[in-house]
Amino acid sequence: MAAEREDRAIRVVVVDDEQLVRSGLRMILAAAPDIDVVADCCGGEAVDTVLAQRPDVVMLDIRMPDVDGLTVLSRLTAVLGERLPAVTMLTTFDTDEYLATALCAGASGFLLKDTEPEQLVRAVRVLAAGGSTLDPTVARTVIGGYVQGTGDAGQARRAVEGLTDREREVLALLGRGLSNAEIASGLHLAHGTVKDHVSALLGKLGGLNRVQAAVVAERAGLVGGRADEPRRPV
The missing domain is CATH 1.10.10.10 (Winged helix-like DNA-binding domain superfamily/Winged helix DNA-binding domain)
Incomplete structure (x- = not known):
């Protein structure tokens, strides 16, 4: 699949309940010549948007008031199965108790919303190439929560x-x-x-x-x- 992406931009959908956050992420990612933010939306619109746009990467806020990120991820996994795009969860907290749950639900990465712009761009590229992203500041929480359950x-x-x-x-x-x-x-x-x-x-x-x-x-x-x-x- 990575070879198929060599001649086109990486398609990204940003899902967050705050318009300001979505605009900021769109601006950062759009500055990269090989990344195309094809849509941004809130949680309630996420599933329909992803199904319509078929992105390579989804940046998904883990906590949203309308439909939370875990619910969105679960619904996408149920519909798309192995065709699920790479999903990285966005969080404001490095101790978010939902991170390990998202890992078990199929998330491919975890990033803090205040991650440096160049790291965000790199994370999208890594995810699109079939890799995974785990911000070092949230690694202990994710690993600890996963180990407790497994x-x-x-x-x-x-x-x-x-x-x-x-x-x-x-x-x-x-x-x-x-x-x-x-x-x-x-x-x-x-x-x-x-x-x-x-x-x-x-x-x-x-x-x-x-x-x-x-x-x-x-x-x-x-x-x-x-x-x-x-x-x-x-």
Whole structure:
């Protein structure tokens, strides 16, 4: 799918209950030559808008008064299934208790609304390329909430025991937020081969999505890196 996007702009839909926020995100993203914000709307209009526009990426506010982001995500997943675009949840709080729930519901990323403009643009590109985004300031909340619902580090380590050495290698890079193309480049593999490895390991891990698998990689100790080493947002 990434190859299909090489000759066209990344299509984005922004969903937020505040017009000012939507306008700000639209302005930031529209400044990038390869991103096209095809629509922005509030929660109540989100499902119809996404179905009409078929974007590559949806930026979805997790808390909205009319229809909240979790409800929107659930409805989109029910309708689109595997054709669901990459969805990154937007939040004002780095301790939002709904983040782990959104992860389990299929979100591909999590960003704070005050994320720097260049990071927002980069996040959209990563999502469109099949990667995932996890703002470092919300990572602990997301990982902690997910682990509480699914198990501890020991269970994560046992879960990856069924993977081949190559699949664990791919999972470790996926855990650092790399797209399939970036993993292929780093491991000197064909893009299609990496895609097959990712599909296989996600299936072996119980049908998880990329962000959930990244959490498992982190908990299983596959990601590595020193505590003081800058870590790329997942």
